[in-house]
Amino acid sequence: xxxxxxxxxxxxxxxxxxxxxxxxxxxxxxxxxxxxxxxxxxxxxxxxxxxxxxxxxxxxxxxxxxxxxxxxxxxxxxxxxxxxxxxxxxxxxxxxxxxxxxxxxxxxxxxxxxxxxxxxxxxxxxxxxxxxxxxxxxxxxxxxxxxxxxxxxxxxxxxxxxxxxxxxxxxxxx
Numbered sequence: 552x553x554x555x556x557x558x559x560x561x562x563x564x565x566x567x568x569x570x571x572x573x574x575x576x577x578x579x580x581x582x583x584x585x586x587x588x589x590x591x592x593x594x595x596x597x598x599x600x601x602x603x604x605x606x607x608x609x610x611x612x613x614x615x616x617x618x619x620x621x622x623x624x625x626x627x628x629x630x631x632x633x634x635x636x637x638x639x640x641x642x643x644x645x646x647x648x649x650x651x652x653x654x655x656x657x658x659x660x661x662x663x664x665x666x667x668x669x670x671x672x673x674x675x676x677x678x679x680x681x682x683x684x685x686x687x688x689x690x691x692x693x694x695x696x697x698x699x700x701x702x703x704x705x706x707x708x709x710x711x712x713x714x715x716x717x718x719x720x721x722x723x724x725x
Contacts, residue, residue, distance in 0.1 A: 561597045564609050572617045579621040589621045660718060667717035671710055678703055679710035
């Protein structure tokens, strides 16, 4: 944590070195928009930080914060893609075709996910639905529900974990 005046200094330094910090995040994430989100989130954390410790090397501190958050986001993105696949996948696949057995399995898996979501706390389910079904960004969900973006991230992660566990449990039971 950093003291309030140090947080302002770190915020100013982050703005000054924004391009380099974004490039550092971009190397990890491979996506300019997600890299920009990481830099913005680090900026918010730095500005909101409260404490009394000193940062001896503020630029190194900022690069490390961006790097850590970018790695976390990359891991989460990989996890989400493993669980749900890329959103673009399947956009051009005609609906209603395929083997009846594959359709039945798909319906069963969807039912498992729906039951898993119904078992979540109301706020967790609502956040997940706004983000994954409603298409809201995590920041938009946070603003809409007046909660922090990091809490939105945690709730989405919890919901996805619950869905994955339910799918794994059903697979093991079969």
